[in-house]
Amino acid sequence: MADLNGKRVAILATHGFEQSELFEPRKALQNAGARVDIVSPESGKIQGFKHFEKGQEVGVDQPVNSSRAKDYDALVIPGGLFNPDQLRTNDEAIRFTREFFDEGKPVAAICHGPWLLINAGVVEGRKMTAVHSIHRDLANAGARVVDQEVVVDEGLITSRTPKDLAAFCSKLVEEIAEGYHAGQEEAVH
Known part of the structure; x- marks a missing residue:
């Protein structure tokens, strides 16, 4: 397993996150040695x-309005129907997400999580996957679905549903350990 000691990862979430899509990546990251913060527009618990x-419920570690990508090595966006639907209309969540792309840092989104990426304006030309119900949304935004x-497309890791969590978590840890690799693209079947 890759060593993520000294790495800090943000998981951006709000009420309605799919439980397994937050807890399993967090556990994989922590097991690899990363410090993981739950970042949210909410305070207390979500x-x-x-x-x-x-x-x-899970406790919030950092408010999104005072969080910056420069303080983190990577971003994870869990799915669930309600979580990304709320985040994609939150200006601070969009800003925070876009900063990771601007800085060339790994970003991982699963299930409905890519909805936030659409609103952040970062999917055009990217090879991606997601839960089937948002494939058309991604394609309309210019992604190759x-x-x-x-x-994995240039540090962007996407996955479909909780049944893909083992592969998602493995690639997430691997990409954070390697960092950003512009121009590289790979897919795991």
Whole structure:
């Protein structure tokens, strides 16, 4: 497993995140040695979901309005239907997300998470995947959409659903360990 000691990763989420898509990447990152902060427009705790049923809450470590990409090595955006739908209309969440792309740092989004990337204006020309229901949204925003468990395009890691979490978490840790590699593209089937 890659060593992420000394690395700091932000997980951007709000109420309605898909529980497994936040907790499993966080655990993989922490197991590899990374410090992980939950960044949110909310304070206190945010509510997770297991599909449409309420799940566990998680504490917020940093407010998004005072968070900056320069303080982190990578960004993770979990899915869930409600979480990215709220984040994609939040100006601070969009700014924070865009900063990672401006700085060439790894960004990972799973399930509905790429909705936020569309509103941040960073998907055009990118090879990506996501939950099937937002494939057309991604394509309309200029992404090259494929149906694979995980896709990496120049430091952007995308995945479809919780069933792809093992591959997603593995690639996430690998990409953060390697850092940004402009011009490289790979896909895992």
